[in-house]
Amino acid sequence: MPEKVHTYFGALEDQSSKKAPKAIPEPTLAEDVGRKKRRNKKRKRDEPTEEAQAHPNNVPARTEERVKDLPPAVNEPITVPSVSKEPELEASLDQTSAPKQKPKARPPKSFTDTKTNFTSLREKANSLYELRKKLPIFGHADEIRQRLREQDVMLLVGETGSGKSTQIPQFLVNEFWCRPTPAKVRQEDGSEKSITVGGCIAITQPRRVAAISLARRVAEEMGTPLGSSSPASKVGYSVRFDTSTSPSTRVKFLTEGMLLQEMLHDPWLTKYSAVVVDEVHERGINVDLVAGFLRNLVSGKREGRGGVPLKVVVMSATADMESLMGFFQEGFKEQEQEQKQISNGTTNGTTNGTSNGTSNGKSSEQGSRAITACHIKGRQFPVKTIYSPEPVHDFVDAALKIIFQIHYKEPMPGDILVFLTGQETVENLENLVNEYAIGMDPSLPKILVLPLFAALPQAAQQRVFAPAPPRTRKVILATNIAETSVTVSGVRYVVDCGKAKVKQFRTRLGLDSLLVKPISKSAAIQRKGRAGREAAGQCFRLYTEKDYLALDEANTPEILRCDLTQALLNMKARGVDDIVRFPFLTRPPREALEKALLQLFNIDALQDDGGISDIGLHLAKLPLSPTLGRVLLAASENGYDCLLDVIDIISCLSVENIFLNTTSEEKKEAAETARRDLYRREGDHLTMLSTVRAYAGENVDRKVWAERHLVSHRAMQSVMDVRKQLRAQCRQSKMLPREEQNGHYPDPSPDLILQSFLAGFATNTARLVPDGSYRTIVGNQTVAIHPSSVLFGKKVEAILYNEFVFTNRSYARGVSAVQMDWVGEALAGR
DNA sequence: GAGCACTGC
Known part of the structure; x- marks a missing residue:
C-alpha cells in the first residue's frame, strides 16, 4: 500500500488523510541522449509508428x-x-x-x-x-x-x-x-x-x-x-x-x-x-x-x-x-x-x-x-531504514555481506542498488560478489551484477535498464550517478555506504581536490528513496544512526566548492559591476571572489576599473572556461592553422578523458602499442591534437578506429561536437574564414600552439628542480606529473598543465613541455 | 602509477 499522501498548501487548511491513488511511476529520465542528428532522424522516423502501434485502428x-x-x-x-x-x-x-481581455485582441x-x-x-x-x-x-x-x-x-x-x-x-x-x-x-x-x-x-x-x-x-x-x-x-x-x-x-x-x-x-x-x-x-x-x-x-x-x-x-x-x-x-x-x-x-x-x-x-x-x-507531498512507498549497529571500516566488505543477506532472506522480485564512491570500489565489489555467487546454493535465484558509473561505455550502462532474466536478482553497483541522474526501475533494496567523492576547489592553492567524504542527510534520504519508487522497500545504511544524525543537512552548494572565474565573468558580462552586492543565494568567501577577479584580470577579461573588457565579453559568450577561451583568442593571433589546431586540443580538454582506462596489464600493453603512433613527445596537448586529426581523418569506421586505439568513441563524439561548435563560432566572429576549408592540414607548429596555451595558463606551470621533482612557478608547490600523461616519468625543463588536482597527492594533468623563457614572457606580459 | 557527478548561443 502506498503511504498516505499528505498535502498542505501554504497556511491553508491541512488536507491530509486522503488516500493516495495507485502510484504511477514517473517516466524514467535514464534514456540515452545519443547524438543530436541521430536522434532527430530517429524521432522523425519513429513517431508515427509509435502512434500507430498505440492506436492500431487509427490510420x-x-x-x-x-x-x-x-x-x-x-x-x-x-x-x-x-x-x-x-x-x-x-x-x-x-x-x-x-x-x-478581448479574446482575440492579439491573436497569437x-x-x-x-x-x-x-x-x-x-x-x-x-x-x-x-x-x-x-x-x-x-x-x-x-x-x-x-x-x-x-x-x-x-x-x-x-x-x-x-x-x-x-x-x-x-x-x-x-x-x-x-x-x-x-x-x-x-x-x-x-x-x-x-x-x-x-x-x-x-x-x-x-x-x-x-x-x-x-x-x-x-x-x-x-x-x-x-x-x-x-x-x-x-x-x-x-x-x-x-x-x-x-x-x-x-x-x-x-x-x-x-x-x-x-x-x-x-x-x-x-x-x-x-x-x-x-x-x-x-x-x-x-x-x-x-x-x-x-x-x-x-x-x-x-x-x-x-x-x-x-x-x-x-x-x-x-x-x-x-x-x-x-x-x-x-x-x-x-x-x-x-x-x-x-x-x-x-x-x-x-x-x-x-x-x-x-x-x-x-x-x-x-x-x-x-x-x-x-x-x-510526493508519492513514495515506505522505505524501512536499517542502520549498521557498529561503525563500518571497510564498506566494500560490509556491502558484500548485506547483499547476500538480502539475497538469502528477502523474496523476489526486488533488485538491489548499492551506492559506492567510485569506479575502483565498484569494480572491487563486482569481483567479490561474482566470486561469492559461484558457491551459492543452486536452488537460490541467480545474481546478476551490473556496474554503473559515468565512465562506463554507453552500451554497458544500458544493461542496467534491461529487466532481470527469470529467477535472477539484479545487483547494481553504482556511483552517485544513480542518486539523481539515472533512475533504475525494479529496485527495492538500497545499500548506502554513506560516502561520495566530492570535488573541492582550494582557492589558496588553485587546486582541485577530489576526496571521499560523508554525504549529507538530504543525499542519504535521496539514496534511500530509490528503494521506494515502485513498492515498499528497505534501505541498509552502512553507518550508525548516530553517524547519520551527525551528517550535514544538505550538500555544500557548488558555488562554495568551485573556481568562480567563470561565474564572475558571466556576472560582469551581464553588467553586474559590484560583485560584492550581487544577490548570492550563498555568498562565497571574499578570498574566493578576489582570486577569481584576479584571474580575470590576468587573462585581460577585465579593464583596470574592474569593468568587463572586449576580450571578456567575447570570452563570456564562448562555451569554454575563461582560461580556455583566452587560449583560443591568443591562438587566433597566430594564424588560422594554429587556431584550428588549438580548437582541436581545447575540444579534448573540455570533455571527459578521451583515452580509455586500461585495467589489466595485458590491455595496457596493447594500448601502448595501439596508441604509439598518436603519442607526441611534446606532451598531452599535441597528443590530443594528433588523436583528433587521426579520428577526424578516419573515413571508414571511426568507431572501429577508436576501439583499436583504445580511445573512447563516446568522448570523441563529444569532442567533434565541441569542435564543430567552436569552429562555427570562430567563423561567425571572423576569427576563421567563412568557408570551411576541407583540405590538407599542414604540420602543426608545437611552439606556437603551446605559447597560445600560456596566454591562459601562465600560472599553471612548474619547473624541474635539482631533486628531480617539479615545483609550481607561482607558489612553489610540489607537483607530480599524472600517470595518465604521456610525459609521466619524463624530465623536462618546465611543464604547462591543464589541471592541478589532489587525490592521493598533487598531480598535474594534461601536461606539455615548455621552455622557461616562454613562461617568463607570458608572466611578464601581465 | 590513476579516473565522483553534472553543464555551455
Whole structure:
C-alpha cells in the first residue's frame, strides 16, 4: 500500500488523510541522449509508428482537412469527454480576478502543419490525462494559478513523484499573463521601441537528459508534436548541441547553462512570461546565478520588459524554503527602500506579507511583491531504514555481506542498488560478489551484477535498464550517478555506504581536490528513496544512526566548492559591476571572489576599473572556461592553422578523458602499442591534437578506429561536437574564414600552439628542480606529473598543465613541455 | 602509477 499522501498548501487548511491513488511511476529520465542528428532522424522516423502501434485502428492521417480547422496554437483545448470540469481549460476564461481581455485582441501567430497526425496525438494526450489527474499536485492547479495571478514569485516544495516538473508549466500556459504582450521600452538613445514581451514559459533543469525527456513527456500530455518536428509544436527544449523548438513553442525546457547563455543576449528574458526553476535543491553553480539574476529582474523596475511582470516559480524537492523566501524578500525590501529614498520616505504600508513563511496573498498591499509558498507531498512507498549497529571500516566488505543477506532472506522480485564512491570500489565489489555467487546454493535465484558509473561505455550502462532474466536478482553497483541522474526501475533494496567523492576547489592553492567524504542527510534520504519508487522497500545504511544524525543537512552548494572565474565573468558580462552586492543565494568567501577577479584580470577579461573588457565579453559568450577561451583568442593571433589546431586540443580538454582506462596489464600493453603512433613527445596537448586529426581523418569506421586505439568513441563524439561548435563560432566572429576549408592540414607548429596555451595558463606551470621533482612557478608547490600523461616519468625543463588536482597527492594533468623563457614572457606580459 | 557527478548561443 502506498503511504498516505499528505498535502498542505501554504497556511491553508491541512488536507491530509486522503488516500493516495495507485502510484504511477514517473517516466524514467535514464534514456540515452545519443547524438543530436541521430536522434532527430530517429524521432522523425519513429513517431508515427509509435502512434500507430498505440492506436492500431487509427490510420495515420495524411489529410489536411483535419489540420486546417485546428485552432491556433494558443488556448487550444483538449477535449476530455469523461470529465465534467477541467480546471486548466477554464483558466483563460475565468475572469473573476483577471483583467478583462478581448479574446482575440492579439491573436497569437498560428502555424500550420500538414504532416503531423494531430488526431492520434490528442488521443494519446486524452489517455494520459487520466494519469495526470492522479498526480498529487493535480488538485492544486486552481490554487497555484490563483496565487500566481496575484503574485510574481512562488516557491514550491514538491517531493519526488508529486508531478511538479510536468504539470506546473501546463497549469500556467493558458493564463492571461502568459500571453505575448505589446510593450514599449526605452532604448539607449532615449527613443522608444515597441516590442512583444512574454508568451513562453521556461523550465530549467540541471541535466540535459531531464530537459529532453520532460519536454517529450509534456508534449505528449498536451497532445502536441515535440519541438522542431512541427511548426505548430507548443513544447520544445534547448540543451547544448541540441535545440528543438518551433515558432509556436510556449513551453520550453532548458538547462540552467542554456538559460544563462540566453540571458547574455536577452538580459530581460523578453521571450518569457514565466521562468520555472526546477531542482533548486541540487544547488549547482548555475542555479545560484540564475536565482540571483531572477531576483534582480523581479524586484527591479522591469524597464527592459516595458513593465511587463515576469513570474518566477522556484521548485525544490527539499523543504529548505526559508532561505529562498528570505532571499527573494530581501530583494523586494531593498527595492522598497530605494523607492522610499526617492519619494522622500512618505510611502505607507511597507510591511511584507510573507513574514511567517507563507502568504495568504490577497491581504498584501504589495500585491505582486509578496512571495507565496506551497508544499506538495510526493508519492513514495515506505522505505524501512536499517542502520549498521557498529561503525563500518571497510564498506566494500560490509556491502558484500548485506547483499547476500538480502539475497538469502528477502523474496523476489526486488533488485538491489548499492551506492559506492567510485569506479575502483565498484569494480572491487563486482569481483567479490561474482566470486561469492559461484558457491551459492543452486536452488537460490541467480545474481546478476551490473556496474554503473559515468565512465562506463554507453552500451554497458544500458544493461542496467534491461529487466532481470527469470529467477535472477539484479545487483547494481553504482556511483552517485544513480542518486539523481539515472533512475533504475525494479529496485527495492538500497545499500548506502554513506560516502561520495566530492570535488573541492582550494582557492589558496588553485587546486582541485577530489576526496571521499560523508554525504549529507538530504543525499542519504535521496539514496534511500530509490528503494521506494515502485513498492515498499528497505534501505541498509552502512553507518550508525548516530553517524547519520551527525551528517550535514544538505550538500555544500557548488558555488562554495568551485573556481568562480567563470561565474564572475558571466556576472560582469551581464553588467553586474559590484560583485560584492550581487544577490548570492550563498555568498562565497571574499578570498574566493578576489582570486577569481584576479584571474580575470590576468587573462585581460577585465579593464583596470574592474569593468568587463572586449576580450571578456567575447570570452563570456564562448562555451569554454575563461582560461580556455583566452587560449583560443591568443591562438587566433597566430594564424588560422594554429587556431584550428588549438580548437582541436581545447575540444579534448573540455570533455571527459578521451583515452580509455586500461585495467589489466595485458590491455595496457596493447594500448601502448595501439596508441604509439598518436603519442607526441611534446606532451598531452599535441597528443590530443594528433588523436583528433587521426579520428577526424578516419573515413571508414571511426568507431572501429577508436576501439583499436583504445580511445573512447563516446568522448570523441563529444569532442567533434565541441569542435564543430567552436569552429562555427570562430567563423561567425571572423576569427576563421567563412568557408570551411576541407583540405590538407599542414604540420602543426608545437611552439606556437603551446605559447597560445600560456596566454591562459601562465600560472599553471612548474619547473624541474635539482631533486628531480617539479615545483609550481607561482607558489612553489610540489607537483607530480599524472600517470595518465604521456610525459609521466619524463624530465623536462618546465611543464604547462591543464589541471592541478589532489587525490592521493598533487598531480598535474594534461601536461606539455615548455621552455622557461616562454613562461617568463607570458608572466611578464601581465 | 590513476579516473565522483553534472553543464555551455
